[in-house]
Amino acid sequence: MFFHVFFKNFHFYIRQYVQMIALAVLCHIVALILCLTIEFPLTAIAKKVLKKQEQVKEYMKMPPMYHTDDYESCLFSTDELNIFCVVHAIIKPDNSSSVYNQVIEFSSDTKKHFAHDLLYIGHCLNKCEKDLEKLSEEEREDLYDEPFPWRLDRKCMGHLWYVAADTQLFIFTLFLCMIMFKFWKYRKQIFCATFIMSLVVHFTAHYVYGHDGIFLFTPEKRRSVVYDIDKALQQDYFPPYINTGNYLLGVLGAMLYFHSKKSKFNLGNSNLFIVIWYLTPSIGQIFLGITGFIFYKYYFDLPSIWVSLTAVFVQNIWGLFGIILVLGFSAKFKSKNFCNWPVFSPLSRLTYGIYLCHLSIVRPLLGQQKTLPYVSFSSLLVEMLALTVLCHIVALILCLLLEFPLTAIAKRVLRKNQDPLIELKIVKNHTDNNLNHITSHDQGDTLLPCKRNTDI
Secondary structure, three states: OHHHHHHHOHHHHHHHHHHHHHHHHHHHHHHHHHHHHHHHHHHHHHHHHHHOHHHHHHHHOOOOOEEEOOHHHHHOOOOOOOOEEEEEEEOOOOOOOHHHHHHHHHHOOOOOOOOOOEEEEEEEHHHHHHHHHOOOHHHHHHHOOOOOOOOOOOOOOHHHHHHHHHHHHHHHHHHHHHHHHHOHHHHHHHHHHHHHHHHHHHHHHHHHHOOOOOOOOOHHHHHOOOOOOOHHHHHHOOOHHHHHHHHHHHHHHHHHHHHHHHOOOOHHHOHHHHHHHHHHHHHHHHHHHHHHHHHHHOOOOOOOHHHHHHHHHHHHHHHHHHHHHHHHHHOOOHHHHHHHOOOHHHHHHOHHHHHHHHHHHHHHHHOOOOOOOOOOHHHHHHHHHHHHHHHHHHHHHHHHHHHHHHHHHHHHHHHHOOOHHHHHHHHHHHHHHHHHHHOEEOOOOOEEOOOOOOOO
């Protein structure tokens, strides 16, 4: 009976056996895929991390750096007390503690590390007010502390500093050009004296304030860019007297450009100038990388005369590079035709929009990161490319919604407001010129027949 039932359902048992084997094979395949894609890579990464643990032990011993509430939600809240308060809590010195000495030593390298010797706290006052309402009077008295020094900072947006500097330099340059045209005979002496004076003022201000040769975007400055503007930016980057040298070099480049266009001398015939013109962007990038490496890598005693001289030279060398590029556009050589590529025309229309929006994009892109920011080539390259793409997208939106419509409206309005008498005079002069071509006068008083011009 048993064998009869077994052989009767033999095909059913075979099918179940095959399904079990197929399921086992499928499970092994899925497990192999999971091992190859997840387990093996994570295991390799874990081994590397464990090997590098000895290198990060120093950082793991550091105390917390900062605790901040949400900055934007505080300022844009509907509560009455929408004030964001930033406090630096300093650790009490204890030279006898080895941990304290290690924290101070680690935090002293501010170009590479965050400052762990102080706690950076940011609180929204409306949130503090709501928390205080939950406490009793005795608990509030226990929290009371003596007043400490504070300041109210109502800073303006970063790019408004640029606009203010540009306006002052524009007015200053107009007065300088008026004086130069008034005393045309001494125009070179006036310009050179003004340029040298601007360099002396820049050198003096940089030496007195005692800043580095270039602006260093350190981790501490990168963290505080949302809440405050760094003193180095306020004193050695935004002010008009810092940028006067470059502005005057731009005026000099424009004057040389118009002079080269009027003169018969063609810089395109000079092979040396063509080579320099092509190498100028590369030289600028190499120069920027070398100066950045020096000031990021090494510490110098400040204030220093040679550091201030380097800062003046670095700030104004870009004006000299700009003069070379501008003069190259006035020269005539075939390889320069790439610069006349039509794709650059619409991109040039976006430059002013990029100028207006780039700092507003830098703030959320670089200043509100949740992860620990660090300085490396890969992170710098990614952030630079992301900033470039976002600035072009926002500038395109500004052009499409504001600049192009307003420009078209302005053209239409100006055409409608044009004096009709002026248009009539232009048409009359045009017809008179055509009539002069229709008939001509011979040496005598006889008129020569001529065909009438159909363009009238």
